Amino acid sequence: MKKHRRGLRLAACLLALAMCAALLCSCGRTGKTDDYTAAMPVIVVGSDNYPPFNYMGTDGAPTGIDVELATEAFGRLGYRVKFVTIDWEKKKELVENDTIDCIWGSFSMDGREEEYQWAGPYLHSRQVVAVRSDSDIRTLQDLADKVVAVQSTTKPEELFLNAEQNGLPRLRRLYSLQNRDLLYTTLLKGYADALAAHESAIRQFMKDYSVEYRILDEPLMTARLGVAFAKERGDDLPQQLTEVFQEMLADGTVRQIVSRYLDDPEHYLDGLEDSTHA
Structure with missing residues (x-):
């Protein structure tokens, strides 16, 4: 089966090269990367x-960890990537009606295994709670009767909506916000006592805007990040992409890309590289 898939990938690459050669001949141009990528079939990636x-x-x-990973991974499969900004709340509808080919944006696989076909995981990410530096909230249990802000349709929202079964305290109020940036404003202005999101995203915000939050030591969960395709998708592209992720983890490409954006890549790889050699 793997030989068959690699054969398909090789065929896709050869087709892209042939198309590129034809394009170069017809346009009278030589040796241009733009011509090569223009000849590739396009994968539309939905993100926010x-x-x-x-x-x-x-x-x-578009730029960032997922953009670079997608460009490299799909490039190895003979595809060109087009990132489009989507309403994150409508992501499942958009991938199921073929508006986009896949969802790729620090998307947690855990608990959603049956909703999509997945490629991955390619990284780990901690879902955490952040508070203002002067807050007396020190543990997750200190959130009892507090107000917490989350982005709607994300894993933190799901965890707090089912607080009791997830071992979390009952909140006074949960703000589910469509716009991720409003999380930080809500906390800064004191409308919420805490926010919950991916740790990497919180640290990036603090770095970009010179804001200091305190991240609780105890995470909500450690999530596996993956790429979601429609459940009824008929080809084996998700499996091909998973195999490419394994190659990129093994050859150090994922680590190299992550290290350009995050100071501690080991924190996000956490055993994934080792599993490729098992």
């Missing part, structure tokens, strides 16, 4: 603004 995983660079083009 979520630094350091996906955000607009100074040149107005």
Whole structure:
């Protein structure tokens, strides 16, 4: 089966090269990367603004960990990536009606295994709670009768909506916000006592805006990050992408990309590289 899949990947790459050669001949251009990538079939990736995983660079083009990983991984499979910004609350509908080919944006696989076909995991990420530096909240249990802000349809929202079965205290109020950036404003202005999100995203915000939050030592959970495809997708692209992730973990590509954005890549790889050699 693996030989068959690699054969398909090789065929896709050869097809892309052939298309590129034809394009170069017809246009009279030689040796241009733009011509090569233009000849590749396109994969449309749906994501939202979520630094350091996906955000607009100074040149107005998408950049970030997930953007670089997607470009490299799909490139190895013979595809060109197009990132589009989506309403995160509608992600499942968009991937099921083929508006996008996959969802890729620091997306937790855990608890959603049956909702999508998954590629991954390619990273681990801690879901954590952050408070203002002067807060008296020190543990998750200190959140009892407090107000917490989360992004809607995310893992922290799910955990707090089912607080009792997840061993979390009952909140006074849970703010589920569509716009991720409002999480930080809500905490800064004192409308919420705490916020919950991916640790990497919180640290990126603190770095970008010189804001100091205190992250609780105890995480809500450690999540596996993956790429979600429609449950009824008929080809084996998710499995091919999983195999490419394993190659990129083994050859150090994932570590190299993550280290450009995060200071402690080991924290996010956490055994994934070792598993590729098992």
